[in-house]
Amino acid sequence: MTKRVAIIGGGITGLSCAYYLQQRTAESGDGLRITLIEAEDRLGGKVKTLRRDGFVIERGPDSILKRKPEGLELVEQLGLGADVVTNRTGRSYILKDDALHPIPDGSVMGVPTSLRPLLKSGLLSMDGKARALNDLFIPKLGDFDDLSVGEFFRKRLGDEMVDHLIGPLLSGIYAGDIDQLSLEAALPQFINIEKRYGSLILGLRETMPKRGKSEGQFATLTTGLNAVIDALADALDSEAVSIMTGVEAESFEKDDNGYYIGLSDGTAVEADYVVFAVPHRVAERLIGADFLRRDRVAPDTSVATIAMAFAREDVEMSKDGTGFVVSRREPKAITASTWTHLKWPHTAPEGKALIRCYVGKPNDPGIIEKTDDELVAIAIKEMSGTVAIKGEPDFAVVTRWPLAMPQYPVGHKRWLAEITARLARDFPNVYLAGASYDGVGIPDCIRQARSAAQNITAS
Template identity: 35%
Template sequence: MKTIAVVGGGITGLCALYEMERQAKAQNIDAQFILIEKNDYVGGKIHTVTTDEFAMEVGADSIVARHPGVLAMVEELGMAQELVYNETGTSYIHTNGELHGIPLNSTFGIPMSVESLMQSTLLTEAGKERALQDVTTPNTTFTKDDSIGHFLTSCFGDELVTKQIAPVLSGVYSGNLYELSIASTIPYLLDYKKQFGSIIKGFEANREKFEKANDKKFISFKRGLSSFAERVCQSLTKTEVLTNVQLELLEKKGEQYALYLSNCDIRYVDEVVLTTPHDVTRRFFNDDALQPYFDGFRNGSAITLYLGYDVPDAILPADGTGFIVSHNSSLQCNACTWTSRKWKHTSKHEKLLVRLFYKDVHPRYEEFKAMSDAELVRVAMDDIKMSLDVTDEPTICEVTKWIDQMPRYDLAHRKTRDALVDYLAIHYPNVVLAGCSFYGVGVGACMQNGREIATRVISTIS
């Protein structure tokens, strides 16, 4: 009987185990599984904090509904009746003391039609004219390994990218657009440019696909995202789940691996799936030759704050769901989600709940990082006062610091990952990397990666 260990009980590890159990049963494979998770709960960056009034996602707040396999897995787990979808409405950019709506027919701030471009209140007429050159200027030099920032600037000009696209896209991918590759962000834009000669024309040709997915893009659950992670874990009938236990050392022992655990236990296994962040994963190996392979990975940081108020959510702009902050705003946050508006299930009595983001791209980030929770709350309250004119004291505050825990897919990421994978294949066969540090940002991408890795692992033992 083969023994397979999964290290890390986030959504990647959970989905890997779910798929391995399913395939092992279908193929009548005799195997046993172990999950090793350092926290006393599963889910990793999926974690819901609840009070009598509010539900707050301190990590990821939703799953992209159209991501392959997501809704099918929800059905398999019997959670379809628990699903909730995001409320739709206008997203804003805060600039020069005002909220400007991002045109609805856009994605990541990128106009999907000429009409959408012309509707923008953020651009000058000259900026719009420059952006229209996308329609007539072909791509002759860019590949998917190039910078998404340089590519978009080449297509649309600096004004559209700086004022409308960068605030959105930098927020989603937690990095500087000029240090992120096309491949790791929106690779299909280059395909559109190649096939149609224009990004805008590419969107117009695929209008039906985007319109179908546009209204209800994201899902969560009535009891929060944690309920989904917990349900996946509960479905694992052939897995020994170890929580409050850390892997301290992985050592090759003949054809197997010895896993030295923080509870003084040693487990001998045949296959290991490491879903932990790269800076955690590197500590499992006592191998000086391996360590340089981890040096090329980069992490970002973010501080998030929830403020809940005893005032009605109705004070918000009628059609809005939140805003992103531009470079010339007086606000200190990078973005603010009007959570009680976007996700109705997060506020039992329709009270105002907002979530603010302070990221390491902000010039004052190091100052914010050193602040106490109380000091951060005061900064956030000032931002809410300036942006929404809410002067009440919040009834609930929830501060979460994700310090060096946000994977950053810079231009060297894929090359760095592939070199590490090649080294492991030679020196540590049957040790597999998975998770957001290596294979994709977002819950849906991690779910897919976990299940794909499971297929690879099962194929080696079948």
């Protein structure tokens, strides 16, 4: 019998789920009829590239972490391997007291592995450095299931280390409150290190592979990450997969024949299997089951990216750098600035520079309501002193992402295990996948999509 599968959401999660379903069905010969429902007129969700005047501008994500294999594996399978480039490694800085401080050499997520760079750094006060070194002597924290990232690192390394280094570095991934963020969900490797060694500094020294000349940890496509979305859409066979764009899933019901999804154009899709590849708040509303309701400590964070194109001679910055993140104690709206043409040389044509700034913090949701001109002016003003900007940008592209960065509160993993079990019991053959659940990065989303596809074809 042909299985009817509905996928709600046409971002990287929904599209890669359709792709893996098609692939596995072709291998097994099972019949499968897939309908992918996407509310926007375009596919891709947060993956969105703009190509303009020779620039490659990522409006959402700009890179794929190489260490998590699912991202580049998919890129290879789609035949895009020749377009993959690795980031140029340069110095990354922290902006504190209006000055740029290099991230101390050898640190991992801000945690030092060698003492000399930490001691030489202007980032921490003498007291802050002494407190960080206490990590070598503080006994193990004892048994715990989960803690906030903030609490854990404050206990081991002190407040300065968290506010000036670890917090800003993590904010690029979670854009949330580090004192609410689950350590188990975000940085589980540090729990293992602490339980084994106590000291994070010693534990990292023991466990980190000794690196020679460091290679970039990220990859992207010279054609822009949207090429992955286009290749996925092209790879889907219209005989097996029908893609509906500009149509929102508005209701979800279960009856004896399976599931029934009501759409904004008045039609409906019936399915035996449903994958919710949308943010959790959408899945929660559509499924409407009490057990999915989440008492949120904080809503998902709204962010915006501000990409600015300049003539190269109009901007001056440290040539060995690739950008900076901003200390949590710095009174600024921008949270980071990437010198994109230095990190990814293919993104700007000869003689041009591309700078991308980020705004959006949990306690600053209104920032994305500002006009484009206001956001550009804020970005330029707050960079002055660290990047010398002589002229106006040739053009700027502001992209707002309301409620885009999912927050994983303490206990997130336990919550996920509980709702997954309840879902399997009360809504068999319904799956949740994507950034709200088991990792926010593109490779995490692809892994979850592949796992949902495996579950469907295996059942």
